[in-house]
Amino acid sequence: MVSIIYVEPSGKSHAVNVEEGWSLMQGATANGVDGIVGECGGSCACGTCHCYIEESRFAELPAPSAGEVDLLDTVAAELKPNSRLACQVQATAGLEGLVVTLPATQG
Amino acid sequence: MFAFDPYSPVVDADPFPFYKTLRDEHPCFWSPQAGMWVLSRYSDIVSAGQNWQVYSSAKGNLMTELPNRAGATLGTTDPPRHDRLRGLIQYAFMKRTLEALADPIRDIARSTAQALRGKDRFDFIEDFSSKFTVRVLFAALGLPLGDEQTVRDKAVLMVQSDPHTRAKGPEHIAAYNWMQDYASNVIAERRANPQNDLISHFSMAGIDGDRLDEREVLLTTTTLTMAGIESLGGFMSMFAFNLADYKEARQAVVANPELLPDAIEESLRFNTSAQRFRRCLQKDLTLHGQTMREGDFVCLAYGSGNRDERQYPDPDVYDITRKPRGHLGFGGGVHACLGTAIARLAVKIAFDEFHKVVPSYRRTQEQLAWMPSSTFRSPMLLELAVH
Ligand code: HEM
Numbered sequence: 262m263v264s265i266i267y268v269e270p271s272g273k274s275h276a277v278n279v280e281e282g283w284s285l286m287q288g289a290t291a292n293g294v295d296g297i298v299g300e301c302g303g304s305c306a307c308g309t310c311h312c313y314i315e316e317s318r319f320a321e322l323p324a325p326s327a328g329e330v331d332l333l334d335t336v337a338a339e340l341k342p343n344s345r346l347a348c349q350v351q352a353t354a355g356l357e358g359l360v361v362t363l364p365a366t367q368g
Numbered sequence: 369m370f371a372f373d374p375y376s377p378v379v380d381a382d383p384f385p386f387y388k389t390l391r392d393e394h395p396c397f398w399s400p401q402a403g404m405w406v407l408s409r410y411s412d413i414v415s416a417g418q419n420w421q422v423y424s425s426a427k428g429n430l431m432t433e434l435p436n437r438a439g440a441t442l443g444t445t446d447p448p449r450h451d452r453l454r455g456l457i458q459y460a461f462m463k464r465t466l467e468a469l470a471d472p473i474r475d476i477a478r479s480t481a482q483a484l485r486g487k488d489r490f491d492f493i494e495d496f497s498s499k500f501t502v503r504v505l506f507a508a509l510g511l512p513l514g515d516e517q518t519v520r521d522k523a524v525l526m527v528q529s530d531p532h533t534r535a536k537g538p539e540h541i542a543a544y545n546w547m548q549d550y551a552s553n554v555i556a557e558r559r560a561n562p563q564n565d566l567i568s569h570f571s572m573a574g575i576d577g578d579r580l581d582e583r584e585v586l587l588t589t590t591t592l593t594m595a596g597i598e599s600l601g602g603f604m605s606m607f608a609f610n611l612a613d614y615k616e617a618r619q620a621v622v623a624n625p626e627l628l629p630d631a632i633e634e635s636l637r638f639n640t641s642a643q644r645f646r647r648c649l650q651k652d653l654t655l656h657g658q659t660m661r662e663g664d665f666v667c668l669a670y671g672s673g674n675r676d677e678r679q680y681p682d683p684d685v686y687d688i689t690r691k692p693r694g695h696l697g698f699g700g701g702v703h704a705c706l707g708t709a710i711a712r713l714a715v716k717i718a719f720d721e722f723h724k725v726v727p728s729y730r731r732t733q734e735q736l737a738w739m740p741s742s743t744f745r746s747p748m749l750l751e752l753a754v755h
Binding site: 302304306351 | 462
């Protein structure tokens with residue numbers, strides 16, 4: 262299990278134990294975290310699991326695929342340098358304690 | 369001795385008691401009848417779906433695979449090939465692209481529903497859902513009109529399996545071959561006269577400068593037609609089945625069609641029409657004390673994960689206010705359904721229009737004839753009586 266801290270749009274934060282190998286999207290939807298939709302089920306096809314990664318740790322993540330970069334251009338909330346699609350980031354031991362902030366809208 | 373046989377008509381009719389025993393007592397179970405392991409808990413299925421490096425789809429994802437299909441379609445390839453193939457098709461099924469289809473879908477729904485006016489009983493499948501789904505899929509894929517009924521019948525046959533031989537029967541293979549010939553004619557026609565539609569683009573596309581393999585073009589087109597028509601029609605009959613039985617849910621969505629999306633999600637969870645898919649292990653793996661070997665097949669029982677009390681409280685209660693996020697009705701991970709957006713859009717519009725003509729209905733038959741299929745679950749006939 263990897264502890265991930267999700268900050269909902271309301272500002273409320275949840276520390277969730279996410280199974281290693283699950284995506285940050287699955288960790289959120291399976292544990293009742295608000296502010297994330299994940300309409301396409303994690304196949305990188307919808308852009309409704311947009312999140313902001315803790316800035317100081319952004320560089321620890323593997324780079325996004327071309328498909329993710331294309332979809333990031335379509336997200337509903339403001340695109341920031343630390344934006345990612347949560348379905349494309351896997352929870353790994355190295356990400357213990359990562360803070361993931363969810364935008365006000367997913368469109 | 370507990371047994372789980374996905375070919376048994378008893379499982380077609382009601383897999384849920386078996387799933388409960390699987391989850392509680394045998395979370396990693398070898399089924400000799402299926403010739404594969406069965407994973408039944410929500411979290412194990414999510415983990416497996418996420419881990420395509422170990423749980424590969426390249427040897428086929430249907431529980432009873434069709435000959436020569438594995439390796440040539442989205443559902444039967446692994447990344448990176450899978451992602452490139454999907455990249456060629458995905459745009460056509462994205463929510464934004466589909467907005468243009470909303471009006472045509474509504475017209476189809478309206479005219480199909482109108483034909484039910486005045487009837488006091490009818491078969492929901494024959495008289496509504498199959499007519500609606502073929503026309504919607506033909507519009508979405510840009511297929512030439514004319515053969516809709518035959519295409520639908522073959523799509524439904526090719527996903528079935530024979531409960532006695534536990535394999536595809538000659539009639540199922542014949543339907544599959546028919547569908548390949550059909551797809552091959554459409555592809556040839558579109559190459560000769562390209563249109564601005566999915567099959568024209570796809571049949572002339574390439575990956576990294578290489579033309580797609582002919583088998584990929586053919587089987588992907590064949591599978592899209594099958595997956596689109598059978599999965600959408602099958603789910604619609606399960607949704608009608610739930611709304612016929614749960615009167616309060618039906619009254620709520622009839623009174624306020626804005627509730628349809630929540631009801632659709634709950635039916636995807638509660639009565640998962642795409643019950644079981646399979647993967648092939650790429651290395652030995654020990655789970656819940658069982659060691660599975662490289663090369664073994666593993667069934668991901670989405671229909672069971674969706675009823676797992678470890679994830680959903682009171683899982684056997686149908687509750688349209690539940691909002692079951694993260695459900696497995698469309699699978700999950702890289703292979704999550706390509707058709708989620710069109711399926712949600714089409715089902716919502718279909719029931720909105722259907723309810724304008726038939727707002728109140730019930731099932732006439734206590735026992736339903738269930739489709740013989742190791743992968744999908746839906747009734748063959750769903751007669752409804754209008755109140
Ligand atoms: C409510 C209706 C539908 C349901 C319940 C459904 C269910 C599913 C499920 C569970 C999977 C995952 C299979 C696996 O894990 O191996 C899947 C994959 C797929 N579905 Fe659907 N489906 C539906 C409608 C559609 C439609 C309308 C289309 C096409 C127009 C479609 C095309 C596909 C394709 C191409 C895949 C493979 C995706 C990949 O592997 O990347 N489906 N579907």
